[in-house]
Amino acid sequence: MSKYKLYYFDTRGRAEIIRLILTQAGHPFDDIRYGHDEFQAHHKHEMPLEQMPVLEIISDQHQQKPSKLPQSLTIARYLAKEFDLAGKTNLQQAQVDSVVDTMMDLSQQFMIKVFHVQDPEKRETSKQEFLTKDLPQQFQNLEILFKMYNDGRGP
Incomplete structure (x- = not known):
């Protein structure tokens, strides 16, 4: 099973649906939150589109480096499928x-x-x-x- 790190601001916002899906699935995750100034000064360049939320996926399968997935709804749909919450048909x-x-x-x-x-x-x-x-x-x-x-x- 993959390990997840969720990066977002110190608020609910666009990351809340992602947190809810991971919680509903009972899957632990690292909830990494930044203040706006901290993000701008130190972490913006680390994000694929220089925005958040971002889900970092660390696979148990000898993956060479973690994947960072941007866009809140993309992340939500990915996780819903991963945890069989997206519907079967x-x-x-x-x-x-x-x-x-x-x-x-x-x-x-x-x-x-x-x-x-x-x-x-x-x-x-x-x-x-x-x-x-x-x-x-x-x-x-x-x-x-x-x-x-x-x-x-x-x-």
Whole structure:
């Protein structure tokens, strides 16, 4: 079995889905977190695309050097397949992808409407809109998918 090192900032963000998959699979991993300044000054050049998250894969099979895999959704899909969490058929895999993509929509809405807003007053207004409008809508979308994929009672 491979050993994994996950590199990301000291926050949940785009690496959280990766942490959740590894935890669900019961597979230990090194969760390496950097502050923004530390990453920029000392570690950015170590990453394949100079961004994070990155999953370092250290194989038990006489692999000469570890592989570093960038891109959060690529990593998530890789791990889901590795741990048999991605679905057994093409349709099941597509259903899993639709849930992942819905979660990514939610994450992007938060980043655009709240995280990247500089003005504190506008940020608070955007945050309240996100919490009262966008978040409930995305949770409703996830509930629809859950019903469709689990008991067939969706739309």
